[in-house]
Amino acid sequence: MLSTIRPKLEFLSKELINKIIEEAYIILERQGIFVENSEALGLFKEAGMKIDTSSQRVFITPELIQDCLNSTPSLIKMYDRNGEKEFVVGGDEAHFDPGSAAVTILDHDTGDQRKADTKDLIRFARLTDLMDNIDFQSTGIISSDIPDIISDSYRLYLGLKYCNKPIVTGTFRVEGFKPMFDMLVAIRGSEQELLDKPLAIFDACPSPALKWSNLTTQSLIDSARAGIPSELISMGMTGATSPVTIAGTLVQHVAENLGGLIICQLAHKGAPVIFGGSPSSFDMRKGTTPMGAIETMMIDSGYTQIAKHLNLPSHAYMGLSDAKVNDNQAGLESGIGSVLAALSGVNVISGPGMMDFESCQSLEKLVIDNEICGMALRLIKGIAQRDDPIATDLFQGFTADTQFLSMPHTRKWYREEHIFPGIIDRDTYDYWVSLGKKTSAERAKDKVEELLQKDKPSTLNDDVQIELQNIMLADAKKNGIDKLPKQIK
Amino acid sequence: MNKTGLFEKMKMAVIEGDKHEAESLAQNAVESKMEMIEVIEKGFTPGIQKAGDLWESGEYFLPELISSAECMTSAMKILQPELIKAGVSAKTLGKVIIGTIEGDIHDIGKNLVASMLAANGFEITDLGADVKLEKFISKAQEINADYICLSSLLTTTMIGQKKIITMLKDKKLFGHIKVMVGGAPVNSQWAHDIGADGYAENAITAVTAAKKLL
Numbered sequence: 029m030l031s032t033i034r035p036k037l038e039f040l041s042k043e044l045i046n047k048i049i050e051e052a053y054i055i056l057e058r059q060g061i062f063v064e065n066s067e068a069l070g071l072f073k074e075a076g077m078k079i080d081t082s083s084q085r086v087f088i089t090p091e092l093i094q095d096c097l098n099s100t101p102s103l104i105k106m107y108d109r110n111g112e113k114e115f116v117v118g119g120d121e122a123h124f125d126p127g128s129a130a131v132t133i134l135d136h137d138t139g140d141q142r143k144a145d146t147k148d149l150i151r152f153a154r155l156t157d158l159m160d161n162i163d164f165q166s167t168g169i170i171s172s173d174i175p176d177i178i179s180d181s182y183r184l185y186l187g188l189k190y191c192n193k194p195i196v197t198g199t200f201r202v203e204g205f206k207p208m209f210d211m212l213v214a215i216r217g218s219e220q221e222l223l224d225k226p227l228a229i230f231d232a233c234p235s236p237a238l239k240w241s242n243l244t245t246q247s248l249i250d251s252a253r254a255g256i257p258s259e260l261i262s263m264g265m266t267g268a269t270s271p272v273t274i275a276g277t278l279v280q281h282v283a284e285n286l287g288g289l290i291i292c293q294l295a296h297k298g299a300p301v302i303f304g305g306s307p308s309s310f311d312m313r314k315g316t317t318p319m320g321a322i323e324t325m326m327i328d329s330g331y332t333q334i335a336k337h338l339n340l341p342s343h344a345y346m347g348l349s350d351a352k353v354n355d356n357q358a359g360l361e362s363g364i365g366s367v368l369a370a371l372s373g374v375n376v377i378s379g380p381g382m383m384d385f386e387s388c389q390s391l392e393k394l395v396i397d398n399e400i401c402g403m404a405l406r407l408i409k410g411i412a413q414r415d416d417p418i419a420t421d422l423f424q425g426f427t428a429d430t431q432f433l434s435m436p437h438t439r440k441w442y443r444e445e446h447i448f449p450g451i452i453d454r455d456t457y458d459y460w461v462s463l464g465k466k467t468s469a470e471r472a473k474d475k476v477e478e479l480l481q482k483d484k485p486s487t488l489n490d491d492v493q494i495e496l497q498n499i500m501l502a503d504a505k506k507n508g509i510d511k512l513p514k515q516i517k
Numbered sequence: 518m519n520k521t522g523l524f525e526k527m528k529m530a531v532i533e534g535d536k537h538e539a540e541s542l543a544q545n546a547v548e549s550k551m552e553m554i555e556v557i558e559k560g561f562t563p564g565i566q567k568a569g570d571l572w573e574s575g576e577y578f579l580p581e582l583i584s585s586a587e588c589m590t591s592a593m594k595i596l597q598p599e600l601i602k603a604g605v606s607a608k609t610l611g612k613v614i615i616g617t618i619e620g621d622i623h624d625i626g627k628n629l630v631a632s633m634l635a636a637n638g639f640e641i642t643d644l645g646a647d648v649k650l651e652k653f654i655s656k657a658q659e660i661n662a663d664y665i666c667l668s669s670l671l672t673t674t675m676i677g678q679k680k681i682i683t684m685l686k687d688k689k690l691f692g693h694i695k696v697m698v699g700g701a702p703v704n705s706q707w708a709h710d711i712g713a714d715g716y717a718e719n720a721i722t723a724v725t726a727a728k729k730l731l
Contacts (some may be wrong), residue, residue: 131702176676243620267580268625312578315629315719317701387702 032412034120037371039330045337048275052282053090060087061238061287065245071294086287093286096293102339104257104300106164106194107225109215109488115163115194117257117302118341120373122408124366124401125164125196126156126394127348127382128231129183133169134383134390136473139353141388143172146513149183152381153190154485155391155476161401162380162394164229166196169389173513178504180204182512184211184228185500189493192486196259196378198231202243205250207503212256214495215488223255229302229376233261234284236269245291252292252299259302259343259376260288265310265317266327274327281307281331289340302376303335304343306386317385320349320361329372336373344369347379347397347404348386354393354469358383362393363400370404377401392472395479399449406447414441451475520551524560527592531564532571534584536591543595553600557593565589565636572721582721583629586636593635609640610731611663614656616644617700618669618677626700627668629720634666637724650681657694664727669700678703679711695730699723 040048060078063069063086073079078087103118115123132141133148144152149171156165167183174182180200187195188211199205208228216222230251232244240248251258262284264270270277285303292299309323310316318324328344335342347366351358362379369377380401381394415421415437422437423430432438451471453460460466466474487493504512518526523542530539539561546556568585571577577585615631617624624646635641642660644652653665665685669675678698685691697715698708708716715730717723 265625312580313575315579315626385701 029416030413032410034373035371035408035410036120036373037329037368038333039326040333044275045334048278048282048334049338051279052286053093055238055279055283056088056093056286057090058087059238060085061234061240061283062086063240063245063287063291064242065240065249067249068240068245068291068294071249071291075294088287088290092290096290097286097338097340099293099297100289100301100340101298102341104226104302104341106229106257107227108194109188109192109227111216111221111225117375119375120408121375122370122373122377122405123163123375124161124347124377124380124397124404125166126152126162126168126389127345127379127386128166128168128196129198130169130382130387130389132384132388134353134388134393136354136390136392136469136476141352141384144169144389145173146171146186147516149186150190150485150515151391151476151480152389152394153187154480154483155394157191157193157486158479158483159380159394159398159401161398161405163193164196164376165191165193166378167198168381171513174504175507175509177201177507178204178500178509181207181211181500181503184208185496186515188212188215189488189496190485194227194229196229196231196376199243199247202246205247207499209250209254209256210499211496214492214499219254226255226257226300229257229259231259231261231304232288233263233306234288236262236264236284237280238284238287240284240287240291244288248288248291249295252295255296255300257300257302257341258288258292259304260285261304261306261343261345262288262331263306263308265308266323267312268310270307274323274330277307277327278330278334281305281327282334285331301340302343303331303338303340304376305331306345306378307331316350318350319345319379319382319386320351320357320365322364325365325368328374329368332369332372332374341375342373343376343378344372344374345378345386346374347377347400348382349393350385351383352388354390354396354472358393359396359400359468362397363403366397366400366404367407370408373408391476392469395472395475396451396468399451402447402449414444520555523551524556524563527556527560528564528567531561531585531588531592532567534568534581534588536584536588539588539592540595543592547595547599553596553603554605557596557600561589561592561596562638569637569721569724579629583632586632589636590632610638610728612640612642612660613664613666613727614642614644614653614660614662615666616648616653616668617646618667618674618681619647619649620674620677624668626670626720627666630666630668630699630717630723633720633724634727637728639664639727650677650684653681654684654688654690658690662694664695664697664730666697666699666723666727669698669703675700675702675707678707678713682712697723697726697730 106115133144232247270280308317309321346369349358349361380397695714698713715726717726
């Protein structure tokens with residue numbers, strides 16, 4: 029049997045990759061990066077780097093960069109909440125997770141965005157659990173019915189409680205790490221077991237250009253020491269907070285991410301790091317950051333290729349849209365993005381459900397995007413040779429009446445070779461009319477309700493639930509909050 | 518060159534975003550003791566107005582618009598001290614305190630708003646990014662500000678906008694100092710909910726919104 033080609037998209041020549049990396053090295057050495065965190069500055073000092081204390085600027089030598097790249101693992105194994113299913117983050121593996129962190133949710137019935145609350149977060153987590161093409165969950169929505177101060181730990185609490193998938197999350201405050209870490213340990217049983225079977229990825233965003241803030245730097249340090257993978261989310265906006273050319277933005281992207289990677293390695297040698305991002309093509313007319321722009325996707329694909337060249341796991345915000353409702357734009361931007369991400373071999377693809385410049389989540393879109401993800405995942409499986417001979421034996425005794433429907437060969441392979449949608453319309457016109465002439469968004473709405481009504485929430489055992497709740501309550505109390513909202517499923 | 522020709526050159530310098538040219542024209546105007554008010558009103562201001570028109574008509578995008586705004590601001594930096602020396606009170610539409618709320622170090626949007634307000638005749642005190650809430654209030658009191666403009670990119674810092682309004686109310690300053698809010702996650706509903714006086718979704722509407730509150 030001949031081997032199957034994994035279809036792949038590459039934008040950059042080897043020479044251009046090397047040039048981009050070389051310029052990133054030059055920037056790190058000559059301009060340096062801003063690190064607004066004294067602990068990290070201490071680590072850089074220990075490593076012998078030159079530091080300008082007044083501006084909190086660190087100048088990083090090529091030797092240290094190389095050293096840190098050498099100690100960063102090229103792949104990470106994530107595990108679901110039960111610790112049973114393993115997901116490899118590395119190579120050309122592709123895992124989708126819902127885009128985060130939205131501040132609003134799209135209300136299908138009114139067509140308006142509204143603030144989300146506990147109930148929405150639970151529905152979102154439960155629905156993500158049921159999406160067969162979305163491997164990871166994310167703390168994708170901020171809940172408005174609890175004070176902002178604990179919104180980071182609270183969204184993780186609900187995600188862990190209502191969804192079995194590995195989780196992509198992050199802190200909003202330095203103090204947020206501890207309770208969030210404790211929750212993960214509570215699920216696994218011990219710190220060692222969490223180390224052996226990572227359950228969560230923590231996102232950390234540098235501020236363009238070339239700055240790691242106190243909060244994000246602390247998240248890198250704490251995560252590295254706890255063995256939690258840090259996902260570096262550099263996010264230059266072309267021509268506004270990064271160079272206007274795509275290649276120029278890639279230079280800055282690589283420099284910022286390498287800065288984060290080095291902080292992780294200095295905090296703990298061998299710490300898992302994912303080379304990710306959420307850069308965008310800045311719209312010079314509207315002053316907005318379109319995630320559905322083709323240039324945004326080109327930047328994503330470009331740095332993913334560089335991540336692979338550096339032998340690092342990768343991540344990107346792709347497969348999301350800037351549309352405000354589930355219209356044509358929502359589908360086309362999410363479709364193009366998901367397909368390009370899968371073809372580029374992005375390991376963690378954050379996007380499904382998300383719209384309006386990463387500010388809004390939609391349950392209906394999540395269900396539609398799940399099908400898009402399915403198509404993208406099918407695409408990268410490529411065209412395989414299943415049999416030898418491929419087909420000549422099927423034509424033995426071929427007559428004018430021969431058909432393939434009832435052949436054992438068809439039955440054997442059709443589910444392997446083809447995927448079947450649930451939302452995408454493949455009905456005849458008359459049948460579609462008989463079902464009420466529904467648009468994909470309307471069918472998605474029906475699907476959301478059907479799934480959430482039918483399926484029981486995937487729950488944890490009681491002891492762990494109580495432990496999680498105690499950690500959450502303690503964090504709330506510490507911040508002067510006595511009560512948590514009621515959890516209505 | 519006659520005055521009309523000079524004014525035309527000033528206008529063109531701003532339209533084309535030629536900062537070097539704008540500064541040298543302003544400097545020459547100072548040295549040749551031209552009438553400052555006239556230089557501003559007939560020379561540079563028509564330039565920024567035209568840039569605004571070109572933006573409105575869709576011809577100019579942000580890089581052109583912001584270059585023009587910065588041109589205008591740097592010319593004004595040269596002209597304004599002369600006005601003060603001559604005892605002419607500079608015609609300012611109002612004193613504005615602007616900044617990004619603490620916890621937030623994103624300031625691209627805030628910078629755009631500051632540039633546009635400055636170019637359109639407001640006197641700007643830019644506190645930068647990651648600014649403590651108390652700082653907004655104390656600075657506003659210190660310079661007797663007319664406006665406080667608050668920017669937030671992160672949802673976590675939006676709440677600071679609300680807190681500032683409460684702090685102003687506590688100090689009985691609310692109403693005297695107008696509060697304008699903006700930033701990616703901010704919308705008109707939020708502005709309304711927290712009782713802000715003005716809201717703008719971008720740097721252009723910020724000018725209109727601020728003028729509306731005059």
